[in-house]
Amino acid sequence: MSSLKISNYYQVALLDSNSPILTYSSHSPLKIGEIAECTLVGKKHKAVVIEEVKKPEFECKPLRAIGESFSENQIKLARFIAQYYCASLGKSFALFVPKSLSAFLDTPPDLKPSIPLSAIQSKVFSQIKSQSFSLLFGQTGSGKSEVYIHLFLEKISQGKQCLFLMPEIALTPQMQKRLEVVFGSYMGVWHSKMGAKKKKVLEGLQKGEIWLIIGTRSALFLPFSNLGLIVVDEEHDDSYKSQHSVKYNARDLAIYMGKSLAIPILLGSATPSPTSYFLAKKQNAIYTLPKHFDSKNALILLDEPSELSESIFSHIHTTLKKGKQVIVFLPTRANFKSVICESCGYGIQCPFCSVAMSLHLKEKRMQCHYCGYVQEIVQICPKCGGTSLFSKRIGTAQVADELMRRFLEYKIEIFDRDHIKTQKELEKTLGKFQKGEIDILVGTQILSKGHDYHNVALVVIMGLDYVLRSGDYRARERAQSLFFQIKGRGGRKYDGNVILQSLNLDFFSYEKYEDFLEDELKFREELYPPFVRLATLTFSHKDERRAEMNMQKVMQKALNNPYGVSVVGGGSAGVAKIKTQYRYMILLKCKSASALLKCVRELSSYEKCEIDIDPLNIV
Known part of the structure; x- marks a missing residue:
């Protein structure tokens, strides 16, 4: 019976939950980052082991290992996401795809480029491959893709896996075909709408059958065994910023990974963001490719x-x-952004969101692009009863x-x-x-x-x-x-x-x-990023007065904060109501990221709110 004696106790974070850190027991020892099944309030949950602790004074429920875990690099990145983006560890770890505990990496394949580099491309390639961080400023049609391919080939020949991030699925078809010519079955595609193919890609990645992943922002969280290069193409694109519960920016996380995990990072764009341009210029790491075709x-x-x-x-x-x-x-x-009454000037709005309904003539309907509400095309103004309606913004x-x-x-x-x-x-x-x-x-x-x-x-x-x-x-x-x-x-x-x-x-x-x-x-300069950091706190409630009161309460605390954080403003959000929830927002600004984060954590403890660090849209 002594073999059944419980001697292992762990703090765990429930995956995809805002629950606080909890303590459970285990008959067998578990590793940090290992995933186990547990029970909370009669329901089964998956949880990640955060830390081993001494036996607590209270009785603990048991954990059951399921044969999956997060890697050291994934653990490090998950902790950073939770800290920087003010998210729970459970929500942060839920972004990642765990690895099988029996994963291994095979011998790298012998691959050859299909197209040689031009003299200019060769020069840029040589400069970039010696850098830990760089920005490839390539005009549209300059041949950035060929430079990427040669960088991937070099890293793979060294036994390193590569990640090629793209902002949207819309970009993958043409690029996928171009890369398949060189990498064939050694390349895998990853995005949120893959379905059943995900399992095959994961198996290939962990068995050493896939050496290059081309994917959208979620590909950043795959269980790479030996990642050697991350290329972020179209780095300026807003799609790298998640608008879900953890509002991370995949481009920024890639840069953080490069620094903390010693992985070379290359950003590429014909129209780089001012922030990336500023960062690369400070490090003297901007490389330019002109167009390689003569047409104008x-x-x-x-x-x-x-x-x-x-x-x-x-x-x-x-x-x-x-x-x-x-x-x-x-x-x-759609046909026009909004339908407006010529008599009173009222714009036809969604009954659940304070945004204009979009007109779709072919489908003979109006639709809200926030909550999805659909209705017939309005013929009479709901405010004044007027029948003279016109459409605005083609x-x-x-x-x-x-x-x-x-x-x-x-x-x-x-x-x-x-x-x-x-x-x-x-x-x-x-x-x-x-x-x-x-x-x-x-x-x-x-x-x-x-x-x-x-x-x-x-x-x-x-x-x-x-x-x-x-x-x-x-x-x-x-x-x-x-x-x-x-x-x-x-x-x-x-x-x-x-x-x-x-x-x-x-x-x-x-x-x-x-x-x-x-x-x-x-x-x-002195006003907006990259010279300052921004954060928004959004307070939502079905009762508009309650939403405003919560915002005002936190606003008073913000105005008297000891961290040097400036309150840019506060009030009704740009989109004042979404899915029946009224929204009020506070916008904060500070030159110091650490000071801003301390202030945001303290302010969010007073009232429940949605936090967005480095927001791209103030809505």
């Missing part, structure tokens, strides 16, 4: 509001007659309808989140466009996501004024980045034209993105 885009500037004008129709007609394709970009999906469906009426003999399709909901749909539409089966592709931001369209001779850019005028300190960056990214979609193989329709043409006059970044950093 002629920029045509139209000083007019966003609408399909006769000038745009004329350029589209000329392009189509030459047998070339056209891309039309605008930042708004969107993809409206533009496509007008083009279809104008160009009857041509094939026109829409490429946005409403029409492209699955990976299969995305690949099908891009495939048709590549084959020339679509003449005009009308879309939103996903058009800018790194796809190559060799037969595109005209890119029409509309609606950037809406982005530029948004109430956000990053509005200038977002507008300029979109402009450079989208205009690079044309003229990939042959000369082309780019039409920019804007009432702010002077702002879009930068020839080099680097010139804009230098100006933007001067604009932000």
